[in-house]
Amino acid sequence: MENNLKDIQAEPDFREIDIDKVGVKDIRYPIKVLDKKNKVQHTVGTINLYVDLPRTFKGTHMSRFIEILNEHRREISNKNFKEILEKMKEKFGATTAHLEVEFPYFIEKAAPVSKARGLMEYTCRYTGSLNSELDLLLEIAVPVTTVCPCSKEISDRGAHNQRGEVRVALRLDEFVWIEDIIETIESSASSPVYSLLKRPDEKYITEQAYDKPMFVEDVVREVTIALDAMKGVRYARIEAENWESIHNHSAYAYVERK
Amino acid sequence: MENNLKDIQAEPDFREIDIDKVGVKDIRYPIKVLDKKNKVQHTVGTINLYVDLPRTFKGTHMSRFIEILNEHRREISNKNFKEILEKMKEKFGATTAHLEVEFPYFIEKAAPVSKARGLMEYTCRYTGSLNSELDLLLEIAVPVTTVCPCSKEISDRGAHNQRGEVRVALRLDEFVWIEDIIETIESSASSPVYSLLKRPDEKYITEQAYDKPMFVEDVVREVTIALDAMKGVRYARIEAENWESIHNHSAYAYVERK
Amino acid sequence: MENNLKDIQAEPDFREIDIDKVGVKDIRYPIKVLDKKNKVQHTVGTINLYVDLPRTFKGTHMSRFIEILNEHRREISNKNFKEILEKMKEKFGATTAHLEVEFPYFIEKAAPVSKARGLMEYTCRYTGSLNSELDLLLEIAVPVTTVCPCSKEISDRGAHNQRGEVRVALRLDEFVWIEDIIETIESSASSPVYSLLKRPDEKYITEQAYDKPMFVEDVVREVTIALDAMKGVRYARIEAENWESIHNHSAYAYVERK
Amino acid sequence: MENNLKDIQAEPDFREIDIDKVGVKDIRYPIKVLDKKNKVQHTVGTINLYVDLPRTFKGTHMSRFIEILNEHRREISNKNFKEILEKMKEKFGATTAHLEVEFPYFIEKAAPVSKARGLMEYTCRYTGSLNSELDLLLEIAVPVTTVCPCSKEISDRGAHNQRGEVRVALRLDEFVWIEDIIETIESSASSPVYSLLKRPDEKYITEQAYDKPMFVEDVVREVTIALDAMKGVRYARIEAENWESIHNHSAYAYVERK
DSSP, X not given: OGGGSOOGGGSBOOSOOOEEEEEEEEEEEEEEEEETTTEEEEEEEEEEEEEEXXXXXXXXXXXXXXXXXXXXXXXXXXXXXXXXXXXXHHHHTOSOEEEEEEEEEEEEEEOTTTOOEXXXXXXXXXXXXXXXXXXXXXXXXXXXXXXXXXXXXXXXXXXXXXXXXXXXXXXXSSXXXXXXXXXXXXXXXXXXXXXXXXXXXXXXXXXXXXXXXXXXXXXXXXXXXXXXXXXXXXXXXXXXXXXXXXXXXXXXXXXXXO | OGGGSOOGGGSBOOSOOOEEEEEEEEEEEEEEEEETTTEXXXXXXXXXXXXXXXXXXXXXXXXHHHHHHHHHTTOOSTTTHHHHHHHHHHHHTOSOEEEEXXXXXXXXXXXXXXXXXXXXXXXXXXXXXXXXXXXXXXXXXXXXXXXXXXXXXXXSSOOOEEEEEEEEEEEESSOOOHHHHHHHHHTTSSEEOXXXXXXXXXXXXXXXXXXXXXXXXXXXXXXXXXXXXXXXXXXXXXXXXXXXXXXXXXXXXXXXXX | OGGGSOOGGXXXXXXXXXXXXXXXXXXXXXXXXXXXXXXXXXXXXXXXXXXXXXXXXXXXXXXXXXXXXXXXXXXXXXXXXHHHHHHHHHHHTOSOEEEEEEEEEEEEEEOTTTOOEEEEEEEEEEEEEESSSEEEEEEEEEEEEEEOHHHHHHOSSOOOEEEEEEEEEEEESSOOOHHHHHHHHHXXXXXXXXXXXXXXXXXXXXXHHHHSOOOXXXXXXXXXXXXXXXXXXXXXXXXXXXXXXXXSSEEEEEEEEO | OGGGSOOGGGSBOOSOOOEEEEEEEEEEEEEEEEETTTEEEEEXXXXXXXXXXXXXXXXXXXXXXXXXXXHHTTXXXXXXXXXXXXXXXXXXXXXXXXXXXXXXXXXXXXXXXXXXXXXXXXXXEEEEEESSSEEEEXXXXXXXXXXXXXXXXXXXXXXXEEEEEEEEEEEESSOOOHHHHXXXXXXXXXXXXXXXXXXXXXXXXXXXXXXXXXXXXXXXXXXXXXXXXXXXXXXXXXXXXXXXXXXXXXXXXXXXXX
8 A cells, every 4th residue: 555655755856865874762761782681781871863865765664764763663782783884784774873872770789798689770871873884873871979088188188979870881892891990980980889888888888988089080090090991992082070069069080992 | 898898877976967868870771661561561661769867876888879779770660669768667777768769651553544653752750758657749740632612713714733741750559550540641632642654643632622722721621530530530730831832932731639 | 915925823623622821931031130230130031932822813913912912121120020021011901911021130249258259040930820819939049058967076186078059939918139049049058159269268268168068958947937928929939959079979958938 | 488488389299190171160150252243242151271281281361360360350252362372372481272251142133024022042052272273163052943854744623833943053154243153053944932922923923934834854954954044154953952842841953063
């Protein structure tokens, strides 16, 4: 029946403008992602799918993106990103395909003293582009605590501290677990944060963080050094942001390593 | 070991101020919710847990909320809300407990002509308070299409239309499936929206919506009439919002039914 | 010319459903508001305007809301809210009119030691409803610092602290300056926050906050006591939220005073 | 007095990591910007200020960013961006300085038939970096209406349409008014959107848009052609996004022109 309806998208275009990316954006879908401990994890993705459109065509058949998503949402990981992108190129006859998936990722974490367990949420994002080569970027946002070294030094007692966030964007040469990257980042701040802490844990974290004061400048430098040393990391962008407890704005630092 | 550390929260307070709600807010956790078709659905909740705090105590032991969440996240539904709230009252020795859970809920929907299947996301929220009685509010946000009756009437061709959203907040006397409420709402707009539509579906929806033009005023009235007639609905708030295609602001209508 | 086009909104409706609120939502407009120090302040408002619609009419003439907004945006304050609402009732022949205006409000604040000056932003919101009587609610969000009393007590050094926010919603019997309410709230936390601080200020604030540790429970109680004592405050809701530096969620407390 | 307190930031660092950007982020400030019609416009900016930090220093004196902002907020435009960035480089002894300012910009617009006037809001953003050369990017987001050509073609009546947004990022060789860029973009969609429309305007816009159906692909192509032809535009990124009225996700297209 679809054949009876004119296919406007397939008509020729004469404006001589290639379109770099065209597709669907901000579609939310339940997905499964790889999990180091439990093999697979159920979560919810916010997803963009794009292809390039050569100058000769008027439009793109958007429903095909959803059909591809339906086929592949049972597992999305850096392991099958290339396969999905190849399907997109094939189905659209495209030169380049792009797939972006952002999702909350949960890891069970034990408190440092009581060993009480709770789940921590980390926002992750895969951004993949396939032309002849696959370019895959993995982004992870990790909440941390930072104690201000200046405040500690100049004050007779206490030191201002706050929640911060470290965000990294990585190109990898080999498979690396999200869990391992997060652990590396958390150990580069004044302290990790947790969902469940009992009093002995709170004492431990307060003292640990006070003993390890760090500016956003220190945090990005420590994360940079750790990622420089991590096997498989070919490219890295590192951001640290503090929601300053004494201001209503953020302190921010950024390093790019090619 | 926790016993050796002073329990500041448990100390007496002399300011004579009862606190209505105290607890943890905006914690994200993977949860399971009831699903009409598949029995259970994995999703991600944004969760608040509060209790009241009488004037005689200084503070609340926040970690206990996370412990309760850990125990119950395997299933959260209007069926076990009361049980969770009772646990909260018991664990905190509280008079009133509050639990709020917001989550994206996914339903597989067939396109009207091609019957192609795709997943639609609806934002749902349970807000429960337990004193001696349980007060449970179910909120659902449903995206819809609306065609403007005025634009259709006065224009020689076409009619402006747009995506809108209907949001309802309901108190129920008996169990009602989220799926049934959503279907009722979708049939009260110019047309439902879908994730996957083929060309014959697009033709069908365009014509159906054009034949059923509705203001936000019409939408809230139709939803009101449908919910008034729905078995089990004791109280309803109904909002309709259009992201107007000819403005950069919304048209909005609201009805409350006690 | 408008007369030649059929007025669909003015047609009769037979569904017997009164609509509580109908109008325009989330329109952004440059506005002027009263300022204690500079008489008037330029800012940007996000504005909702609604009226009720009796069951006998099909729709509302939405463009009239924008006309009213055009006339009155040169000054919006609790002083002329009633006048605007009366215009709305008159223009729409409505029984009830609602006007909601949210805007960032800026106050110049001197640092505690250096007296260096910077601007602080506070989100404010007026919500007014006029039936026979005016019901006007003023909401203000004030960022603050809080030091955790438990962490301070149990730790050998340091104490976790963070940015928090106190939000109040007030019904007033007489005119009260936004500036005075903000000052009251800021003095009820471990410390105010500032945009511009030099090193001696940072030392002062760190020590002051460490000497005045407060849970969210303490903050809402102190703000409650201060607002109970403030002349002109007839009703108050008080919320305190901490973006905990050791968690990825918030601590929260809420008091309502009728 | 500040001299008595140790300057931790000025201490040497031995980790050998240059920091690309360090500074303050997301500070909101009332600002004035150039306005084609009224010379100057009051608005509210969300502002980031960064400099680079060489490997030899431990930290940055963040308060200096706020001092610079205090001095220059009375006028911010592409005319004095370079001057502000030079001050930043000088004050911090930096090699590179970055200033990012995002703000709502308001333009009075007459409806097409009734000529009724209302204000339209456009989100604008200047991003400037100064090393030896100034690199200045101007971004503007313009809401528009789009009618779907496929839906129009295959349907016996009506055509789905929706609000969309065109976002451009431009590098300019010479001064171009924001107003002129916005007008160019608005004439490249099915129709502009307005805050205030009377019935004859609504008829005009509905018919005009129906007569000019455009995919996101068409919109980016038309804007690309118009910007290619605009004097002073050296580089352009063009995005079009439709909040599809028949889906709960967006259609999206992107072109980059170097």
